[in-house]
Amino acid sequence: MIPVKLAISGQPGTGKTGMVLKIAEMVSDRFSIGGFTTHAVVEDGVMVGIMLRDYITGEEELAASVRWDVKPRVPGRTPEATPLGIRLDTVKRIAVESVLRAIEENDLILIDEVGKLVSESKEFAEALDDALECGKPMLITMHKRSRNPLLQSIRKRDDLRTLEVTRINSGLLPSKAVRILKTGMV
16 A cells, blocks of 8 residues: 555645544544644634644644734735744644654644644754655645645655645535545545
């Protein structure tokens, strides 16, 4: 079996995180899973923050907020949205540590999402590279059109299979993803 890297891509708000959580649940009989997920903090219909959650421990922490005047900053969901300040120490504590632990202890590495928030961290880029090279299957989410250099390098991998989530295919996509992960077919 080839340890496939499966990326779920799509525009912000298309349900990538919910999709990978469903896929993870569907493959949990075959794989032990470690890594992290991201969750938008929304107030009055506007994203005001991003929470990181360790998949195994459930520990979560606010990693980005419109209320933090710190650098680096990540853009909001729309061009006119207020940018979010990022706390790189939180990225290290939740994202980096959960990925490194998953490399050592789990069968499948979950990374939700490779994007501007975590790519601002040099430690995360190194942990992601370690995960990509460790020979284990991965379940990754990423923005569809990002020109982020970290994402561009992942997209060029021979062992990566990308599925785009849309409103039309969201019901069928989990089964297809599970089949890919369980058979290792790129």
